[in-house]
Amino acid sequence: MPDFEPVLLKNRYVDRSWDIDVYESRGGYAATRKGLTTMSPEDVSKEVADANLRGRGGAGFPAARKWSFIPKDVSIPRYVVMNADESEPGTYKDRQLLEWDPHQCIEAMILSSYAVQAKLSYIFIRGEMSLAAERLEHAVHQAYAKGYLGKNILGTGYDFDLHIHRGAGAYICGEETSLLEALEGHRGNPRLRPPYFPAAKGLYYYPTVVNNCETLCCVPHIVERGAQWFAGIGTEKSKGPKLYCISGHVMKPDIYEAPFGITLRQLIYDYAGGLRPGRTLKAVIPGGASAAILGPESLDMPMDFEGVAAAGSMLGSAAVIIMDDTTCMVGAALNLLHFFRHESCGKCTPCREGTDWLFKVLRRLEAGKGTEDDISLLLRLTDNMDGKCFCLLGESALVPVRTSIQRFREDYERHVVEGKCPYELHLAH
């Protein structure tokens, strides 16, 4: 594995890393101390802006820009919410950060809240992640006991409360406005935009910063080591260390921390141990279930926001799912549509009906009961959804169907001609 000293993952697999004593002994809370005692809130924001920290949740939006939308008038309540509702298929990086380094997450919350002068913030953690939630709750207790949270933190006069809020099982709550709805105790339906950012109207319709867990976890390191250090890592437009989640048909699936811009080939072969012996690469989903499926021709694309976009897909959450030649692409599309159909909130017509319909047609096709017409029907349905959904979930759901047909149409046709799935590996139950 190439040499890159882990930044975000430096405490992973360290014994009792979730304990505040262990964390402090490894340099923890130095960033908080530095930020709160030597820097103004504006300084923190500026450092993050200079580091060009871009969102790791999927869109790659500059974090400091989001923060800059928060009004300067501090009499208006404002909140920071960490989006740790990690649910995108193939994505499991935030869980590592939450389970192994909860205090890093707390530091991230203290510093980002300090930057926008929030007095109260929440970590919205995916409900299923019990262990992570327990460790976080414990860490928050410890941080209160040590004076990193609560009144007059480190004698600076800054009061800040932090709470953990557990989701209850809904992928849609990764969408920031749905997440806020869930945090307010409602059904997790996305909100009407505009306003486009929760920074204008967020939690309780007050200005709110919603950032991904990994994004915020970069903040303490930027504060501690400086924007220049951070900006020195990565590519021209995508800066800093990045957690790549690789899963599927590779020898060593895991989270790998690497500078932005390593190539897909490096990720598969240098980090993840390559494919299983005798297998060839068939398809890659580079950025979670919503990203367009690519083929082996994209092996040399740089894994940053621009590189993956140029190849016709998106980096998203950097969840790389590798499929070798044993994979049925109809089954893969069916598997993902099972997911999207299950997770559609049901609010808008094209997503609610489209995911259901696509799933049912795919299920028939996969079982060998489809016709050539069904393939064009699928494409027609994706057209009828495209651009017409209320939020991005529906827009994402059509991508695996459309791109799998575009790239692997022969897989579909073989199902029609042979009247059964030609592959052994089951991808749907």
Place this chain on the structure above:
Amino acid sequence: MTETTPKVETVNVTIDGQTIAVPKGSLLIEACRALDIDVPFFCWHPHMSPFGACRQCLVKVEKMPKPVASCTTQVADGMVVYASTDEVKQWREGIVGFLLANHPLECPTCDKGGECDLQNISFKHGPRHSLFRENKRHFIDYDMGPTVVRDMDRCIQCQRCIRFGLEWSGDHGIEFFGRGAATNIGTFARGPFLSKFSGNVTEVCPVGALTSEPFRLKARPWEMRSASVVCPHCAVGCNLTANTRQNELLRITGRENVQVNVCWTCDKGKFGVDFVNSDRRLKTPFYRRGDRLVPASWPEALTEVARRFQEIREADGPGAIGFIGSQKASNEDVFMFQRLAREGVGTANIDHRMGDTLPASLIPGTGLPLNDIARAKTIVLFAADVREETPVVWLRIHNAQLKGAKVIVIDERGSEADAFAQQSVRYRPGGETSFLRLLTAAVAQAAAGGSPPSEGDGAGVSVETLTQLANALKGGFVLLAGPRVAAKPDSAEIVRALWGLADAAPGARFGLLHLNNNTRGAYDMGAVPDHGPGWQQITHPGLNTAQMLQAAADGKLKALYVLGSDLVSSFPDAALVKKALETVPFLVVQDILTSEMSRQADVVLPGLSFAEREGTYTNLEGRIQASVKAVEPLGGGRPDWEICAALLAALGVAPGVLNVEDVTRQIAEAVPEYENAVPDRLPAEGALEVDERTTLAAPPPMGHAAAEGSAALPLILLTGPVLFDGGPLTTDTAAFSELEPSGYIDLAEPDAASAGIADGDMVTVSSEFGVVTVPAKVRGRVEPGTAFMPLKATGFRSNTLTSVTRTVQRVRIDKAQ
């Protein structure tokens, strides 16, 4: 009083090549509709906030990369929009295709058929054939209560029904359950959907998912005729459409009038019209022969009345005849009724009030336009249980609340509105005027930047509460007083104190919420002993209702003519009514339904229901609205004005009217405020009376010699109207007792506990006047030391416990054996 209209800025938008200026903040879909461009939609509703769920209204906007939902996009100046291109049509076809995919297409047995948006939009914008080859999904339905039928397979998940509950009624009784393709409309624990406004969801539903239970499978929309009527129940005067087939009234739907009910109704208005077709309808005149009432022809009955009136007038003078009625009859009816009393008989004994004592001179200027209420920043409800008394006023208030208005509830007891109020204040029963005087002083001091009041417990309200209230009222407010105020013995003082409060704060306004559909009209028509039509003062006022009943009971009044007034269940002194009706030698009852009173009458004259005749009614705003005839009369009844005119003629006075329009014209001449109320000049949305607060001399107090009740009775009994009461007009509608049974007494927890009474127990309630047995509700609605019973409840009459001789009525409660 005229409505105040704010100024608007406009922006320009070009749609399909046509440019139009629309108010800033308008939605694209509204601009399209203004240009008559057909944009199909399901989830958008002109009277709900933008939602964007169905995606049916997509249009193309220049410089926007994706299709745009026209229902959620505000018009920006210079926007260029394409709403009818082939591309846009294809988008719409795709959406209809999605909606039809799982729709059962059971149109032949669906009640919505013929008025279904999905049917109509599919026909016009949908694909020619379906591409859906899979099994359709199916939901299992359940019984959703007495008013609404749920058929979830038909649902297109537009959420209008849920949003009605959030944005208008506020009771949030139905919600989406599940998610994705399994999303369905549900109620808690699959129980009934109980709401005072449930029927509205059947009208906002664009498909047949939620339909009306009472109207279930009764008729197809195209078989029915529509008539524009005004609701016969409360004082809001909701605009309704009466659907009829073969001269049968089958259904009531809300009719749009953005100044009054917007397009909504309460369930009483929508479902409570079964009395029109009731078995209890009087279909022919009757007169007494011996101790039996026998059918009579109209000439026989009218001659009998005229003859007896002449006899009594000769023997005892015109003052021995009294006229009571009516808050429900139309302006035309009441106008002719008072002519009959004043010109025909020559008596000043006329009143429409049920034991309440509010002088007519305090009425002008108390009508407040509903749109002004809805625009107010702070709305103060004083003794106004709007959800029970004037439900659609509540809809307007709750909607205003979502747009930022504050609601302050001031009352002697709790109500459903408390849950929505920013502040709820209780005063001690009977302490209205002292409380208002203290609050007025506090508001005046707050307005002058002075110190808070120092004395607070005049009505059981603390100084802190008064100060808080005064601060909340600083920015101006709308003050609304409910119909219970008029029923208080000291109503005149309370209303003067309310005016005082409004005068103390700059920008404050005051309005009275009346009880019945034409209470205001009855005042205007001069059905009061001290004022004639148009507020002409009567030099020698006659007797009011309570005085007439007392005189009858004392044997001084020899004849009583009661028009459309339910004395037995509504007058707050059942014993007095009983004695008066038994004693009075000649009783004429003119009504539409048989009742205890009509059985005691000497002559019964059948009138017509609101649906069978035309007329004008004046609502609580002072808005005069016309109602047309929806069905031909069920039996041999006649309109009330016509009966009065015939009697006038029989008594030797030329009525000068041949039809209802003649009466309307006579009113316009007699009442200056009604000059625009004649048929060809009355606008569709009704005409607001232009009246100002008068400087008419206040008559001497009309209150009764009232005393505090016996201290041996520990609880103060409060009574008041409720929506689903047991009155004559609602007993035919079975759904109401299921929605919310009205027979109960509300007790405070400590009082119930000390009497060993639990929620649901039967209790006997006794006063010095009577005893009734009712189930108890212990739900924290009333203050300790007080209890509440609805007026006109099902199964018992709370007026058997009360008397007009009491300022407050005391009772005791015991657990029933």
Place this chain on the structure above:
Amino acid sequence: MTETPAHPPIRILTKSSPDMRPLSEAARAKITKLMTRYPRKQSALLPALFVAQADHGYLTHGGIRDVAKMIGVTPTEVEGVATFYTMFAKRPVGQHVLQVCTTLSCALCGGIELLHHLEHRLGVKAGESTPDGKFTLMGVECLASCGTAPMMQVNDLYVENLTIEQADRLIDELQEKPGNYGREIAGHYDPNYRGLGSGTRYQSIGQENTPAAGTGLGDNHDLQS
């Protein structure tokens, strides 16, 4: 008055008999405390529903009603919220809830085989409970454990890198456990537990061990398809 005609027999209606038992005092105290974490008490709705679920073993209508009362919203709204999220069981579940991830990364590594194996082993279909009330088996969507596929969640514990043999041994072990040692969701911190690799402790979500058909977890209510 016209007689309302009896309904033609078109609608088939189901009668429900909701479980209306009240929440325990302890649960109510927990909810009251949770409400202090938020400026608006409705925010405590999801945490409160977890407490109600733990109190009764699944989310009863009584629990929903009491939570609604405490939060100050209608019970209908709370039930609407509860049915949106998959982690609330609307019907009793088995003592051990086995949730096998079936989304793509796990499926590529044998997640579907694992689920099929467990269906066969336990004699139930995914979404059902064993007749003895011991197990509820479910296929679920991505649990963010894609690098350690296949995996399943046993109650609230992640068991990762599972082979069919390990899964069988796990079932054996769970079969032998005496019932009723519930571990509450949002429970107590256990500093000795390491999340990766196979777990060593397995506990049920709630105290209720009522056997039931179907799971009620994330199910489609009255949807039939």
